[in-house]
Amino acid sequence: MSNKKIVILGAGLAGLSAAWHLQKKKIECSVFEKEPAVGGLCRSKKIKGFIFDCDGHLLHFRNKYTLQLVRMLLKGNLVSHKRSAWVNSFGIFSRYPFQANLCALPRPIAKECLFEFLKASQTYQDNTPDNLLKWINITFGKGIARHFMIPYNEKFWTVPLDKMISAWTDNFIPVPRPSEVIEGFFAENKHHFGYNATFWYPRQAGIGQLPLAFEQQLCNVHKGFGISAIDIQKKELNVAGKEKIKFDTLISTIPLPELAKIIRPLPGNIMDMFKKLRWNSIFNLNLGVEGGCQEGRHWIYFPHKDTVFFRVGFFHSFSNNTVPSGKSAIYTEVAYSKNRPVNKNKIIPKIINGLKTRGILGKKNRVSVLDINDIKYGYPIYDKYYLQATAAIGEFLSHNNIIACGRYGSWKYMSMEEAILDGRRVADKIIR
Numbered sequence: 001m002s003n004k005k006i007v008i009l010g011a012g013l014a015g016l017s018a019a020w021h022l023q024k025k026k027i028e029c030s031v032f033e034k035e036p037a038v039g040g041l042c043r044s045k046k047i048k049g050f051i052f053d054c055d056g057h058l059l060h061f062r063n064k065y066t067l068q069l070v071r072m073l074l075k076g077n078l079v080s081h082k083r084s085a086w087v088n089s090f091g092i093f094s095r096y097p098f099q100a101n102l103c104a105l106p107r108p109i110a111k112e113c114l115f116e117f118l119k120a121s122q123t124y125q126d127n128t129p130d131n132l133l134k135w136i137n138i139t140f141g142k143g144i145a146r147h148f149m150i151p152y153n154e155k156f157w158t159v160p161l162d163k164m165i166s167a168w169t170d171n172f173i174p175v176p177r178p179s180e181v182i183e184g185f186f187a188e189n190k191h192h193f194g195y196n197a198t199f200w201y202p203r204q205a206g207i208g209q210l211p212l213a214f215e216q217q218l219c220n221v222h223k224g225f226g227i228s229a230i231d232i233q234k235k236e237l238n239v240a241g242k243e244k245i246k247f248d249t250l251i252s253t254i255p256l257p258e259l260a261k262i263i264r265p266l267p268g269n270i271m272d273m274f275k276k277l278r279w280n281s282i283f284n285l286n287l288g289v290e291g292g293c294q295e296g297r298h299w300i301y302f303p304h305k306d307t308v309f310f311r312v313g314f315f316h317s318f319s320n321n322t323v324p325s326g327k328s329a330i331y332t333e334v335a336y337s338k339n340r341p342v343n344k345n346k347i348i349p350k351i352i353n354g355l356k357t358r359g360i361l362g363k364k365n366r367v368s369v370l371d372i373n374d375i376k377y378g379y380p381i382y383d384k385y386y387l388q389a390t391a392a393i394g395e396f397l398s399h400n401n402i403i404a405c406g407r408y409g410s411w412k413y414m415s416m417e418e419a420i421l422d423g424r425r426v427a428d429k430i431i432r
Contacts, residue, residue, distance in 0.1 A: 005246055006430065007032065007237060009227055010253035012040025013416055014406025016214035016221075017423025018251050023218060025431055029251075031218070032239060034226030038215045040253075041375065042416065044206030049324040050288040052371045056299065056313040056331050057207040059200040059416055066417045070200070073213035077202045081318065085196075086300045087148065088307075088358055096301060097193050098148040099140055100176040100184040109147055114185045116141030121178050128166075132382075135166035139175055152303035155310045157381060158280045158340040165382050168413045171195060195415065199298075201318040210416075227254075230263045232400040249401050251426055255279075255377045255408035256393060273392040276385040277411065282378035283334040283342060285351050286315075288369030293328035294360060307354040308347065309334050327368075330360070335378065344374070380411045403429065 006022065008015045011033035022029045037043060043054045059078075061067040071078055085096035094104035099117070102110040120141035129135040136149045153161055174193035176184070183189055192198070202209045215221055229238035230250070237245045252259055260266065260274035294300075299313035315322040315329035323329045332351050336342040348370070355361040380386070390411050397404055405426045407414040414422065 004248040006030070006249045006251070007245065007247040008251040008253070010040065010406070010409070011035075011038040011211070011215070011221060011223070012253055012406060012408075013042050013211060013214075013419040014409065014423045014426075015040075015251065015253040016211055016218065017420045018253075018405055018426045019218050019221070019423075020214055021424045021427035022430065025427075027427075027431065028220070030220040030245075031222065032225045032227060032237075033221070033223050036224050038221065038223065039208050039211035042207055042211050044208030045371070047371055048288060048369050050286075050315075050327070050329050050369055050371075051206040051322040052286040052288075052315065052329060053207045053331070054373045055282060055284040055333060055375060056311070057416060058196065058318070059207075059210075060196045060198070061200065061417055062195060063417060063421060066420055067200075069420070070210065073217075074202060074209060075213075077204050077209060078200055079203050079319065080198055080200050081298065083197050083199060084296055084298045084317070086297055088300050088302050089148065089304060093300070095188055097174045097176070098301075098303075099144045100174070100180055100189045100191065100193055102181070102185045103187055105147075109143075110185060113141070113143035113147060114181060116143035116145075117181050118178055130165070131162045131384075132164040132166045132169070133161035135169065136161065148303050151305070152301060152310065155303065155305070156280070156335050157379070158335050158337040159278070159381060159383065163383050165384065165386060167387070168382050171415075172413065203319055204321050206315075206319075206322060227262060230259075230402075232263060232402070233265065235401065247401075249403065249430060251403045251405050251409075251430075252397070253406040253409040256404070256411045257377070259409075267396070270392065270396045273389040273396075276389040278337075278381040278383050278385075280335045280337045280378045280381060282373075282375040283336060283344065283347060284373040284375060285332045285334075285348060286369075286371035286373070287330045287332070287352075287355075287367050288323070288371075289328040289330060289361065290366040290368055291326065291328065291362070291364045293330065293362070293365055300360070302354075302358070307358060308342070308350045309354060312355070312360060328365070330355070337381075348372075377408055379413055380408075382413075 006029040008031040011031050019031050041054050086093045087098045095101035102113050136145045225240050228241045235247050298317050309332045311333045313331045403426050404410045406419050
C-alpha cells in the first residue's frame with residue numbers, strides 16, 4: 001500500500017478529511033487545491049472587524065465520532081446552540097418548521113393547513129410519488145404545500161418541482177406526526193424537529209477554523225495548484241499547466257461538471273451523462289451592520305416571491321466574536337440558475353430593500369460593509385436524469401481508479417458532517 005500514489009483533488013472538508021484519515025494510518029497522500037487557502041466553501045474572512053463565512057455554514061452532528069473528531073481538531077473552540085429558526089410569511093414570523101408550528105399563522109390559513117394535512121395523513125399511498133411536487137402534496141396536504149412547501153422549494157431549487165425526484169428529502173425535510181401538527185396548531189411546538197435542531201459553531205474566528213485545523217495536522221497539502229488535465233490512460237495529472245504527476249488512485253472532491261472538463265479521454269456516452277447534471281447557484285451577500293439586529297434568532301426562511309432571498313442568517317447570533325461591539329453581521333442567500341437567472345447588477349439593492357421591507361433592517365441599522373460570494377455550484381438538482389447520470393459517471397470513474405468524494409465530487413446534497421464522514425469512507429475503502 002505504501003508504494004501506491006494517492007492524490008486528492010480539492011481541500012474542502014471532504015478532501016481534508018480523506019487526507020487526515022489516510023495519514024492517520026501512515027498512508028501517504030498529496031492534496032492539490034487550486035485556491036490559495038484550504039476550506040472550499042467552508043472559509044471565513046475578516047473585513048473591518050467583521051468575520052464573514054462564505055455563506056451560512058453550521059455543524060450538525062448525528063454521529064458521535066464526528067463530534068469527537070471536530071472537538072479534538074478545534075481544541076475547545078466549539079459551542080452548541082439550540083436552533084432559533086423562523087419563517088416569514090403573511091407578515092408575521094412563525095417558528096420553523098412551518099408544518100409543525102401553525103399557531104402563529106392567520107387562523108383561516110392555519111385551519112386549512114391542519115385540515116389538509118390530516119386528510120393527507122389518512123390517505124393510504126401504496127407507491128412512492130414519482131416527483132417532488134406529488135411527494136409534498138401527499139406528505140403534507142395541499143394547505144402546507146400551497147402556503148410554504150411549494151413556494152419555498154421552487155424558490156430554492158429554481159426549477160419546477162414536478163421535474164424533480166424526492167430521493168433527497170428523508171434527511172432534510174422534517175415530517176411531523178399528526179399529533180405534533182395538532183399540537184402546533186394550538187401552541188408553539190416544543191418538539192425538536194429535523195437534523196438541525198441543535199447546531200455547533202466555533203466560538204472564535206468563524207467556520208473557517210475547521211479546515212484550518214485539519215490542515216495543521218496534514219502533510220503534502222499544495223495550495224494554489226489547479227489541475228488542468230487528467231489523463232486516465234497514463235494515470236497522470238497536469239498540475240497548473242506545468243508539472244505532470246502520476247497517480248494510482250485519485251480522490252476527486254471537485255464539482256463533477258468541472259471534472260468533465262479536464263478528464264481525457266472521455267467517452268461520448270459518459271460526456272452525455274455529465275451534460276445531464278443540473279445545479280442551482282447561490283448569490284451570497286454578507287452585510288456588516290451598525291446596531292443590533294434580530295437578536296436571538298439564528299436564521300429565517302422567506303418562501304414567497306416578494307423577497308429575492310430565500311434565507312437570511314445572523315453571524316452575531318452564532319458567536320458575538322464575529323462582530324465589533326454594538327454591531328451585527330447578516331448573510332443573505334439568493335438562488336439562481338439557467339432556469340431562473342438574476343441580474344447581478346441590480347440584486348444588491350433588491351436584497352437590502354427586502355431586508356428593510358421585511359423588518360430585518362431597522363432605521364438605525366446602517367450597512368457599513370458588503371461582502372459578495374457568488375457560488376457557482378450551490379446544490380445538485382435531483383431531476384429525472386439525476387440517478388441515471390450519477391450512477392453512470394460513478395461507475396466510469398471507479399473503473400478508472402477515480403473515487404468521487406464529498407458534496408460536489410459525489411454530487412449529493414450533504415451536510416458538513418456528511419462531507420467529513422464521506423472523506424473517512426473513501427479513506428477506509430483505500431485502507432481496506
